[in-house]
């Protein structure tokens with residue numbers, strides 16, 4: 089079930105990516121619709137992070153190419169925002185929360201230009217949207233994991249991009265932060281942004297995403313959530329691993345009896 093869309097915002101053509109000549113993604117062909125919340129889902133090591141990095145040209149590819157808004161990537165960098173995995177960043181770096189969020193504006197600013205009032209206002213507004221305005225002067229080393237994740241989101245919001253790539257934005261955050269983040273992502277989607285999220289929790293995937301990409305080195309499926317999250321495709325993705333299959337069972341039960349689960 090690989091649905092190709094008309095007028096896609098992201099097109100991936102025959103993409104193969106290797107590390108040390110060992111392919112970790114094989115021949116990926118997919119298109120993503122505008123204004124959707126997209127989940128990229130698959131087991132550990134499936135190549136999810138690699139796929140979104142390759143979509144942004146952050147990695148050399150063995151073959152294939154990506155187009156965004158029907159243009160080569162380098163033409164559209166200012167319209168793309170990336171939220172990396174929280175653990176991939178040095179949080180001991182001496183910088184304030186406000187400085188980090190202001191970095192989201194550098195694309196608009198151009199190198200060597202000083203931030204103007206509009207940039208400072210945009211950074212502060214972004215901090216307000218994630219409920220972190222009271223932390224603007226705090227050093228980033230003094231934040232909790234959930235607060236770090238919110239600061240990352242604020243930086244992306246300040247950038248005011250059209251496509252957001254996010255690598256596990258819910259990893260290691262509490263339920264209140266997860267709820268705040270998904271509400272924010274839905275707002276962004278409702279404003280017409282495309283938000284592409286690497287995610288590994290099958291239970292929440294059906295609730296969170298409009299569109300799901302199932303990946304396990306190869307593309308297993310790409311399409312509307314209700315057409316993709318079914319037992320057959322999940323088994324193809326997870327290869328029959330028992331613990332995961334019990335999760336699949338839970339997920340299917342939820343889909344079958346949504347009213348009972350909610351009451």
Ligand SMILES: Nc1ncnc2c1ncn2[C@@H]1O[C@H](COP(=O)(O)OP(=O)(O)OP(=O)(O)O)[C@@H](O)[C@H]1O
Nearest residue numbers: 107108112130131132133134135136137138139288
């Ligand atoms: N820089 C690298 N050098 C060599 N191998 C790498 C590198 N980065 C990732 N890999 C390997 O590529 C494969 C895919 O990794 P990737 O991080 O894309 O998977 P993932 O689906 O995001 O995994 P997870 O859910 O565990 O975060 C894994 O086998 C991983 O070990």
